[in-house]
Amino acid sequence: MILSKAKLNKEYTVNSISGKDDMVRFLFSLGCYEGEKVTIISKVATNYIINIKDSRYGIDEQLAKIIQVA
Structure with missing residues (x-):
């Protein structure tokens, strides 16, 4: 399922990231890559606060839709 549909x-666990190279590189720089744990802390409109490796980041829905999780 995609991260934007997650609870x-x-x-x-991140299964894959599929999107434009610059978006994939940006997520990788945050520590978001295959096998990493991710948690949605909150959602406000189309913005998500996510937790990766004990750090919190704000991403938009476009980024959340390219992250496949299980």
Whole structure:
């Protein structure tokens, strides 16, 4: 499933990231890559606060839609 459809405060594992190279590189720089754990802390409109490696980041829905989680 894509991250934008995931439930709040539940830990998921990133399966894959598919999108434009610049978006994939940006997520990789945040520590978001295959096998990493990610949690949605909150959602406000089309913005998501996510937790990756004990750090919180704000991403938009476009980025959340290219992250496949399980």
